[in-house]
Amino acid sequence: MEVKSKILIIGGTGYIGKFIVEASANAGHPTFAFVRETTVYDPAKAMLIKHFKSRGVDVVYGDLDDHESLVKGIKLVDVVISAVGHLQLQDQIKIIAAIKEAGNVKRFLPSEFGNDPDRNHAVEPGKSVFAIKSQIRRAIEAEGIPYTYISCNLFFSGYFLPSLGQLGVTAPPRDKILIRGDGDAKAIYTKEEDVGTYTIKVVDDPRTLNKTLYIRLPENIYSVNELVSLWEKKIGKPLEKIYVSEEQVLKHIKDAPYPENFVQSIGHSIYVMGDQSNYKIEPGFGVEALELYPEVKYTTVDQFLDQYV
Amino acid sequence: MEVKSKILIIGGTGYIGKFIVEASANAGHPTFAFVRETTVYDPAKAMLIKHFKSRGVDVVYGDLDDHESLVKGIKLVDVVISAVGHLQLQDQIKIIAAIKEAGNVKRFLPSEFGNDPDRNHAVEPGKSVFAIKSQIRRAIEAEGIPYTYISCNLFFSGYFLPSLGQLGVTAPPRDKILIRGDGDAKAIYTKEEDVGTYTIKVVDDPRTLNKTLYIRLPENIYSVNELVSLWEKKIGKPLEKIYVSEEQVLKHIKDAPYPENFVQSIGHSIYVMGDQSNYKIEPGFGVEALELYPEVKYTTVDQFLDQYV
Numbered sequence: 001m002e003v004k005s006k007i008l009i010i011g012g013t014g015y016i017g018k019f020i021v022e023a024s025a026n027a028g029h030p031t032f033a034f035v036r037e038t039t040v041y042d043p044a045k046a047m048l049i050k051h052f053k054s055r056g057v058d059v060v061y062g063d064l065d066d067h068e069s070l071v072k073g074i075k076l077v078d079v080v081i082s083a084v085g086h087l088q089l090q091d092q093i094k095i096i097a098a099i100k101e102a103g104n105v106k107r108f109l110p111s112e113f114g115n116d117p118d119r120n121h122a123v124e125p126g127k128s129v130f131a132i133k134s135q136i137r138r139a140i141e142a143e144g145i146p147y148t149y150i151s152c153n154l155f156f157s158g159y160f161l162p163s164l165g166q167l168g169v170t171a172p173p174r175d176k177i178l179i180r181g182d183g184d185a186k187a188i189y190t191k192e193e194d195v196g197t198y199t200i201k202v203v204d205d206p207r208t209l210n211k212t213l214y215i216r217l218p219e220n221i222y223s224v225n226e227l228v229s230l231w232e233k234k235i236g237k238p239l240e241k242i243y244v245s246e247e248q249v250l251k252h253i254k255d256a257p258y259p260e261n262f263v264q265s266i267g268h269s270i271y272v273m274g275d276q277s278n279y280k281i282e283p284g285f286g287v288e289a290l291e292l293y294p295e296v297k298y299t300t301v302d303q304f305l306d307q308y309v
Numbered sequence: 310m311e312v313k314s315k316i317l318i319i320g321g322t323g324y325i326g327k328f329i330v331e332a333s334a335n336a337g338h339p340t341f342a343f344v345r346e347t348t349v350y351d352p353a354k355a356m357l358i359k360h361f362k363s364r365g366v367d368v369v370y371g372d373l374d375d376h377e378s379l380v381k382g383i384k385l386v387d388v389v390i391s392a393v394g395h396l397q398l399q400d401q402i403k404i405i406a407a408i409k410e411a412g413n414v415k416r417f418l419p420s421e422f423g424n425d426p427d428r429n430h431a432v433e434p435g436k437s438v439f440a441i442k443s444q445i446r447r448a449i450e451a452e453g454i455p456y457t458y459i460s461c462n463l464f465f466s467g468y469f470l471p472s473l474g475q476l477g478v479t480a481p482p483r484d485k486i487l488i489r490g491d492g493d494a495k496a497i498y499t500k501e502e503d504v505g506t507y508t509i510k511v512v513d514d515p516r517t518l519n520k521t522l523y524i525r526l527p528e529n530i531y532s533v534n535e536l537v538s539l540w541e542k543k544i545g546k547p548l549e550k551i552y553v554s555e556e557q558v559l560k561h562i563k564d565a566p567y568p569e570n571f572v573q574s575i576g577h578s579i580y581v582m583g584d585q586s587n588y589k590i591e592p593g594f595g596v597e598a599l600e601l602y603p604e605v606k607y608t609t610v611d612q613f614l615d616q617y618v
Contacts, residue, residue, distance in 0.1 A: 022356060038616035041608060043466055043501035047331060051360045157352055192352035299350060307347035 005078040005106065005204050006030040008060070010095060012052070013045040016113050016155065016195060017083030023196030025055040029203075032058045034073045064091045070098035074105060079203045082111040086262075089132045096139050107203050108145050110136050113195065115266075116151045116212065121273040123253060126265030148202045149212040151286075152195045153188035153276045156304050159263050161189050164231060165224045165271060167263060171308050172231050176240035180249050180267060183225040183241075185274035190215045191299040198289045198296065207287055214281050215289040219300040224271060230302065234309050246272050314387040314415065314513050315339040317369070319404060321361070322354040325422050325464065325501060326392030332505030334364040338512075341367045343382045373400045379407035383414060388512045391420040395571075398441045405448050416512050417454050419445050422504065424575075425460045425521065430582040432562060435574030457511045458521040460595075461504045462497035462585045465613050468572050470498050473540060474533045474580060476572060480617050481540050485549035489558050489576060492534040492550075494583035499524045500608040507598045507605065516596055523590050524598040528609040533580060539611065543618050555581050 007024045011017040012033035024031040033052055039045045049059055060076065062069025064084075074080055080099060082092055092110055099105045110133070115122075117133035140147050154160055163169045164177060165187075190198075198215055202208040222230070232238050249272060253264045269275045281288060289296075316333045320326040321342035333340040342361055348354045358368055369385065371378025373393075383389055389408060391401055401419055408414045419442070424431075426442035449456050463469055472478045473486060474496075499507075507524055511517040531539070541547050558581060562573045578584045590597060598605075 019352065019356065036616065038618075041465075041500075041613045041616050043328065043464075046502065047328065051363075054360075054363060155352075156350075191350075193355065304350045307345065307350050309347075 003204055004029045006032070006076065007079045007081060007200070007203060008032045008034055008073055008077040009081045009083060010034045010064075011083035011085065011088070011111060013039060013042075013048050014083055014085055016192060018048055019192045019196035020081055020083055020199050021052055021057055021196075022055070023193070023200040025052075025057055026197075027200045029200065030058075030077075031056070032060050032073065032076055034060045034062055034070075036063050037061045064088065064094050067094065067098060070095065071102050074098050074102040078105065079107045079109075080105055081109040081199065081203075083113065084111045086129050089129065089136065092136050093139060096136075096143060096145065099145055100143055106146060107209070108140060108147050109150060109199065109202070110140060110147070112149050113152050113155075115153065115269065115275050116149075116214075116279075119279050120269055120275045122269035122275070123250065123265050125258070125262050126269060129262070146209055148208045148210075150195070150199050150202070150215070151212050152190045152198070152215040154190070154270070155195065156189055156191045156299070156301075160187070160267065160270075161301065161304065162308070164227050165267065167260065167267070172305065173239060174235060174237075176242060177228060179224050179228070179241055179243050181243075181246055181272040183228075183243065183271075184223045185271055186221050186223050186277040187270050188216050188276045189220045189222070189301050189304075190217060191304065194296065194298045198293060201293050201296075205292065207292060212286045213289055213292075214286050216277075216281075217290055217298050217300075219302070220298070221277065222301060227301070231305060234305060312513055313338045315341070315385065316388045316390060316509070316512060317341045317343055317382055317386040318390045318392060319343045319373075320392035320394065320397070320420060322348060322357050323392055323394055325504060327357055328501045328505035329390055329392055329508050330361055330366055330505075331364070332502070332509040334361075334366055335506075336509045338509065339367075339386075340365070341369050341382065341385055343369050343371055343379075345372050346370045373397065373403050376403065376407060379403065380411050383407050383411040387414065388416045388418075389414055390418040390508065390512075392422065393420045395438050398438065398445065401445050402448060405445070405452060405454065408454055409452055415455060416518070417449060417456050418459060418508065418511070419449060419456070421458050422461050422464075424462065424578065424584050425458075425523075425588075428588050429578050429584045431578035431584070432559065432574050434567070434571045435578055438571070455518055457517045457519075459504070459508050459511070459524070460521050461499045461507070461524040463499070463579070464504070465498055465500045465608070465610075469496070469576065469579075470610065470613065471617070473536050474576065476569065476576070481614065482548060483544060483546075485551060486537060488533050488537070488550055488552050490552075490555055490581040492537075492552065492580075493532045494580055495530050495532050495586040496579050497525050497585045498529045498531070498610050498613075499526060500613065503605065503607045507602060510598075510602050510605075514601065516601060521595045522598055522601075523595050525586075525590075526599055526607050526609075528611070529607070530586065531610060536610070540614060543614060
């Protein structure tokens with residue numbers, strides 16, 4: 001008989017959290033979403049919460065700053081997944097304290113869902129965000145809490161894929177494109193639904209205990225040059241390519257206001273430094289999604305771009 | 310016996326469209342969402358479509374550029390609601406052509422969901438967008454298609470309310486705030502769910518035939534100065550207020566890139582020109598949501614801001 005752990009998702013109405021809640025419900029896990037009471041006044045989140053309830057998800061009201069509410073929520077489950085946004089990463093120290101007090105958690109997944117924070121070459125302000133993620137890892141390890149880290153690289157509908165790496169636009173360009181560096185660094189994309197599916201797969205899997213799950217799906221690994229070629233084929237015309245030197249990229253990061261400087265510093269890490277693909281996954285610290293779960297039918301970048309043609 | 314018209318929503322996975330689909334299903338209308346087939350590759354939209362299906366909404370696949378698909382979709386229903394985004398407003402001429410050909414539509418609501426386009430003093434680039442909305446109105450009227458226009462002013466979770474009128478931030482400021490003009494022009498806010506509820510109320514209501522429904526809910530009318538006072542009370546400290554002259558606002562609009570210049574020009578129209586409240590609603594052209602539907606319990610700005618405290 002298969003065991004289906006009970007799962008609490010913190011940040012379940014957020015960008016990636018909602019896909020994790022959905023995947024948990026789809027996989028038949030008793031699923032709990034930890035949300036603030038005032039969330040009901042946010043229309044999109046209120047709609048989402050109604051949807052969760054219709055899927056049988058239990059909504060647990062509380063706040064990261066209300067320790068008792070957190071301990072109470074955690075005691076309901078076996079597994080805690082944090083999907084808080086990057087402004088709340090530091091607050092995860094409060095989740096760790098509550099997990100220690102509750103004493104019943106079999107697995108904790110902190111909010112990462114991006115590049116491996118221990119293996120990056122980002123400049124500020126991205127650098128500090130990765131540093132916080134690394135600090136949270138060290139705190140989990142120091143407390144001896146069983147964990148899995150999810151390194152899923154870039155989302156399909158995030159800042160970069162719909163724009164082929166540009167910023168400030170929400171669809172691929174049709175005339176010209178700015179390319180950071182030489183455009184050859186390989187970046188890795190995963191559809192949000194697939195991130196949800198793989199994330200839920202790890203929670204009861206002993207092979208992922210105290211390891212990082214890397215999602216590097218072979219059909220979704222592209223350099224910007226390769227991505228532009230794919231798009232050119234789809235629209236049947238070439239784009240004018242304007243290559244932007246690393247020096248110019250770094251200058252722009254220094255000059256741009258928040259949050260553009262943050263997003264651009266992530267862009268530099270991925271597209272200039274190659275931080276999603278410039279290291280090998282060793283069995284000592286990591287496992288690969290495709291090797292562990294070959295049965296998952298994932299969506300490809302090629303399919304995703306069809307909606308913009 | 311109450312008649313529940315069948316409703317087709319075009320743009321139903323968009324920002325406001327999803328709340329209209331939800332409201333239509335909630336009110337018991339047979340509801341159809343017109344979406345492109347490739348939408349399934351967009352993770353957030355794919356999730357939304359699954360949710361619609363679970364609510365009993367019929368998903369009709371088609372494309373504004375595929376006239377036959379549009380006519381076929383429209384023939385399934387009595388009422389067509391367009392909620393397309395501002396880059397597709399012009400394409401609504403194709404919806405009008407399809408409605409004419411189908412010949413069965415009892416009411417058409419074009420995509421407005423903002424300021425009254427016939428009563429505004431926006432500068433470019435906002436000016437052109439209002440001009441397109443006005444052109445679409447004139448085309449509907451010329452074709453003799455029964456209509457209702459929805460003038461719902463600003464959304465709760467749009468660019469302006471969460472930031473108290475700032476741009477580039479997603480929560481109210483805690484130290485200082487930029488205020489356009491003298492901060493006394495009254496702006497009007499409506500929660501997205503309430504926009505959905507009122508929108509669906511009009512479709513079978515003879516009082517709204519060939520009229521504009523104005524949503525001006527008394528508890529949601531605030532000048533920026535009043536909004537800042539409310540927020541200061543909630544956080545228990547005063548903000549430093551920096552007033553920005555109209556001249557400076559106009560210069561910034563000229564210099565800023567798209568889409569910031571667009572959003573800023575809307576900000577100028579609302580917060581400097583007072584275009585949401587500087588005219589009287591005459592029975593000849595308009596009706597008010599609160600007068601027609603006093604039974605709706607709407608959410609207030611005061612409640613909405615509590616989530617950020």
